[in-house]
Amino acid sequence: MKNGARSTGPLQEELATGERSTRNRVARSILDHGPSTVADLAGRLGLTQAAVRRHLDALVADDVVEAREQRVYGTRTRGRPAKVFALTDCGRDAFDQSYxxxxxxxxxxxxxxxxxxxxxxxxxxxxxxxxxxxxxxxxxxxxxxxxxxxxxxxxxxxxxxxxxxxxxxxxxxxxxxxxxxxxxxxxxxxxxxxxxxxxxxxxxxxxxxxxxxxxxxxxxxxxxxxxRSEPPGPPTAQSPGTPQTTNNPSASTAGRNPA
Missing domain, CATH: 3.90.1520.10 (H-NOX domain)
Structure with a gap:
């Protein structure tokens, strides 16, 4: 090697491996916790938000995650919904070993x-x-x-x-x-x-x-x-001959999926 130059190949490979490992941690965190904001991921993984965004950009480019608006259940607060990142089907396949x-x-x-x-x-x-x-x-x-x-x-x-x-x-x-x-x-x-x-x-x-x-x-x-289960209250008076009613778990919305 000329002028005392040394090969950076092993160093670059080590850095690339570290990047992939952190990227996998980001994807795994989304798998374990569901759609997440940049702030959520940074807090869970101990990374800066800038680092998380860099990894998310790479995961989006690889079709592992996608950005979407956060779904809100119940009363929506003011302002635009937060952007969250969720796994794509391709991203889930990377973790699945199923038939x-x-x-x-x-x-x-x-x-x-x-x-x-x-x-x-x-x-x-x-x-x-x-x-x-x-x-x-x-x-x-x-x-x-x-x-x-x-x-x-x-x-x-x-x-x-x-x-x-x-x-x-x-x-x-x-x-x-x-x-x-x-x-x-x-x-x-x-x-x-x-x-x-x-x-x-x-x-x-x-x-x-x-x-x-x-x-x-x-x-x-x-x-x-x-x-949540309510604690049983005092019995209420019923008219003679009035049948008692009981809660029936099967009489529910069980099995209803959103279209």
Whole structure:
């Protein structure tokens, strides 16, 4: 090498590897927490907002993430909605190691040869019933006010990256947010999977639930509204012969997905 110059190849490779690693952390954070603002990502990852924007620009160019307006549930505040970054289908595929085509082919065969859509729905319920036993143990071990959080943690173990939080704009409810769905591509064609899941949530929590959004329908996160349980009040007087009414979890919006 002339004039004492040295090769920068290894250094450049090391820097490039570090950039990719940080970029993957940004994408993974969006996967685990759902659509995120630049400020959200900077706070979670300990990066400057300028650094986060640089990585997001690269991820957008690679079709791993996309920018969109933040969806607001409840009362919208003044001003323009914040810009958030969400994973694209391509970005989700980078994390998924699933057999989507095989699953779709199997469900299509069931639909055509074993009873139509009703058979697919029965399969979806049976599949979720097996998973639900593990979830039920976690919920039964939790205090009543922590049951949604317990369900979120159990779902996260199965790869759904779920969280629980108070529902914005609703004084007496929570949101169960699933930031990842291992079967999202299959559920796009067979919404019975989402409907069965919503029914199971209702049964596990003992209350009606309302599905607000699903990844399968193009939303950034699967969101389910769960009303908080009210403490039982004093019995009310009823006229003789008046039948008592009970809450029926199945009489709910379970399975309703946004169009």
């Amino acid at each position: 989507d085509k095989l699953a779709v082919d199997a469900l299509r065969w069931i639909e055509r040869n074993a009873g139509g859509k009703a058979a697919v729905a029965a399969f979806a319920r049976a599949r979720l019933a097996a998973q639900a036993e593990t979830y039920r143990k976690a919920i039964d071990a939790a205090a009543p006010e922590e049951r949604t959080e317990a369900l979120a943690k159990a779902l996260s173990v199965d790869g759904y990256a779920a969280t629980a939080r108070s529902a914005p704009g609703r004084a007496n409810g929570e949101q169960l947010c699933q930031h990842h769905c291992p079967v999202a591509h299959v559920a796009e064609q067979y919404p019975q999977l989402c409907e069965a899941e919503t029914e199971v949530f209702s049964q596990l929590l003992g209350t009606h639930v309302q599905r607000l959004a699903t990844i399968a329908h193009g939303d950034g996160v699967c969101t389910t509204f769960i009303p």
